[in-house]
Amino acid sequence: MTKEFRTVKTEIRLPYELAYGETWTRFFDGMQEKKIYGNTCPKCNRVLVPARAFCPRCFVDMDKWVEVSQEGTLIAWSYTNYKYYGMPTEPPFIGALIRLDGTDVNFLHLLGGIDLSNFEEVRKIVKNGMKLKAVWSDDRKAHIMDIKYFKPV
Amino acid sequence: MGRPVAIIGVGQTYHGRRMDVSYPELVREAVMAVFKDTGLTPDDIDGVVSGTMPSMMEGIALTHFYFADAMQAVGKPIMKTETCGSTGVSIAQTAYYWVSSGAADLVLAVGHEKMNEGNSQATMTTVAEPFYQRYFISGAPGVFSMQSQMWTARYGIPEEKTRDAAAFISVTHHDDAFDNPYAHIKLKVSMEDVKNSRIITYPVRLLDVCPNSDGACAVIFASEKMVKKLKKKPAWVRGVGYRGEEYFFGDSDKVVWEAAIQAAQQAYDQAGIRNPRKELDVAEVYNPFTFQEMLFYECFGFCELGESPDLVLKGTFTRKGELPCDPSGGTLCTNPIGATGLIRVAEAALQVTGKAGAHQIPGAKLALAHAMGGVDQFNGIMILGSEL
Numbered sequence: 001m002t003k004e005f006r007t008v009k010t011e012i013r014l015p016y017e018l019a020y021g022e023t024w025t026r027f028f029d030g031m032q033e034k035k036i037y038g039n040t041c042p043k044c045n046r047v048l049v050p051a052r053a054f055c056p057r058c059f060v061d062m063d064k065w066v067e068v069s070q071e072g073t074l075i076a077w078s079y080t081n082y083k084y085y086g087m088p089t090e091p092p093f094i095g096a097l098i099r100l101d102g103t104d105v106n107f108l109h110l111l112g113g114i115d116l117s118n119f120e121e122v123r124k125i126v127k128n129g130m131k132l133k134a135v136w137s138d139d140r141k142a143h144i145m146d147i148k149y150f151k152p153v
Numbered sequence: 154m155g156r157p158v159a160i161i162g163v164g165q166t167y168h169g170r171r172m173d174v175s176y177p178e179l180v181r182e183a184v185m186a187v188f189k190d191t192g193l194t195p196d197d198i199d200g201v202v203s204g205t206m207p208s209m210m211e212g213i214a215l216t217h218f219y220f221a222d223a224m225q226a227v228g229k230p231i232m233k234t235e236t237c238g239s240t241g242v243s244i245a246q247t248a249y250y251w252v253s254s255g256a257a258d259l260v261l262a263v264g265h266e267k268m269n270e271g272n273s274q275a276t277m278t279t280v281a282e283p284f285y286q287r288y289f290i291s292g293a294p295g296v297f298s299m300q301s302q303m304w305t306a307r308y309g310i311p312e313e314k315t316r317d318a319a320a321f322i323s324v325t326h327h328d329d330a331f332d333n334p335y336a337h338i339k340l341k342v343s344m345e346d347v348k349n350s351r352i353i354t355y356p357v358r359l360l361d362v363c364p365n366s367d368g369a370c371a372v373i374f375a376s377e378k379m380v381k382k383l384k385k386k387p388a389w390v391r392g393v394g395y396r397g398e399e400y401f402f403g404d405s406d407k408v409v410w411e412a413a414i415q416a417a418q419q420a421y422d423q424a425g426i427r428n429p430r431k432e433l434d435v436a437e438v439y440n441p442f443t444f445q446e447m448l449f450y451e452c453f454g455f456c457e458l459g460e461s462p463d464l465v466l467k468g469t470f471t472r473k474g475e476l477p478c479d480p481s482g483g484t485l486c487t488n489p490i491g492a493t494g495l496i497r498v499a500e501a502a503l504q505v506t507g508k509a510g511a512h513q514i515p516g517a518k519l520a521l522a523h524a525m526g527g528v529d530q531f532n533g534i535m536i537l538g539s540e541l
């Protein structure tokens with residue numbers, strides 16, 4: 001290509017207000033009170049967390065609410081070391097799948113409470129199967145980030 | 154299955170950073186190529202199927218309206234199919250079902266993306282809702298890296314071995330791309346280059362990751378009647394499979410990944426395939442990340458669970474191996490996402506019709522094409538054969 005062709009710069013900015021509904025509202029009310037809520041499916045008996053309005057497999061309404069453990073086991077993790085426009089979490093961070101004790105699905109959150117600046121050091125500390133525990137923010141807003149991260153026990 | 158359906162022609166753009174053309178012009182480049190390949194004209198086409206990633210990728214909604222002219226869809230029925238990364242295979246399947254149903258004889262399928270015009274990872278993050286998952290997935294790499302990490306840990310595969318196998322895949326695919334005139338990244342890399350490249354999302358490093366590509370692909374699906382009438386060398390659709398699972402990443406197992414296993418099984422059942430590694434001649438596996446490609450080998454039954462790194466390092470999946478995978482260089486070297494799955498289908502069609510040029514697998518008669526989409530949620534398969 002010998003000639004650079006022209007381009008146009010454009011942007012779309014749209015505000016949204018998304019409804020949580022009853023189930024998510026109760027879940028996030030729990031977050032504000034430092035509680036993690038799940039609920040059980042009357043058909044497959046699985047404890048799902050976060051709590052759901054209905055079981056994604058059985059398609060029936062969930063019934064019993066349970067406050068689940070704030071401790072769990074590390075199932076999978078990834079150390080994020082790049083950034084994109086509007087990224088909601090500041091890198092470096094560790095995304096993690098955590099099986100909270102007594103539940104039947106993996107909870108997605110952050111693994112923290114350790115020095116993340118040097119990956120090689122991180123690699124020595126973080127091990128699949130390690131026990132983790134929720135660390136709460138002091139400034140809770142009924143939001144998923146009311147849990148700052150899960151730290152090694 | 155309904156009526157027999159074949160692919161009778163394919164067209165691709167030169168993929169890469171294509172700031173030399175507007176988006177509709179890019180689409181037209183692929184459409185012109187498939188008309189040139191088949192000798193058909195827009196008047197011959199009964200209907201058009203199109204698809205892309207979410208509209209945020211290029212900031213223009215409902216792009217099939219925008220591309221109606223470029224796809225010559227004016228005055229014809231048009232459908233849009235969108236399933237994130239698996240869009241391309243979904244477009245192919247939509248076109249296939251349309252012809253197979255008997256409602257059309259010639260359908261044009263077009264996939265397209267211009268990833269360099271926006272922000273790809275910011276776009277992909279919007280696939281996750283903003284009250285739970287979006288904070289943790291860090292675009293596509295974060296999710297697929299967690300999956301890969303879980304896979305390595307599940308089978309206790311030594312980290313050095315998976316890293317070697319991933320590097321081997323990166324080196325061979327980057328070499329393969331030199332023989333594909335349409336591939337985006339043409340880069341000579343060594344095992345050491347890959348293993349020492351910067352961590353993007355551990356365990357994934359820079360040279361384990363696909364690029365942001367601009368590109369389009371067009372494929373024409375035809376009924377048996379039209380195949381006979383037009384006397385084109387056909388790539389027959391021998392099997393299709395597609396499966397999705399729960400939306401939340403943590404709700405289902407992504408190592409023994411049912412969406413991938415069942416999509417492949419559905420297609421194998423239709424094609425009568427019992428031992429895919431022996432019976433398939435070539436596979437175009439959706440491989441935006443080296444580690445994930447190995448997980449797919451296992452879920453598609455190319456080898457036992459946890460066994461793929463050993464076979465990769467033995468060369469089983471190279472162009473001279475038992476089952477060549479991604480001889481085009483694959484998604485790792487070219488990823489205009491809305492087109493990518495359809496490129497896998499087009500490459501499989503080129504292979505079974507003996508038209509793949511410098512990256513032709515000699516004598517290939519049966520090929521698998523695959524794509525994956527969402528926050529590890531969907532898998533689609535199409536199997537093509539030189540014989541019906």
Ligand SMILES: [Zn+2]
Nearest residue numbers: 041044055058
């Ligand atoms: Zn249930």
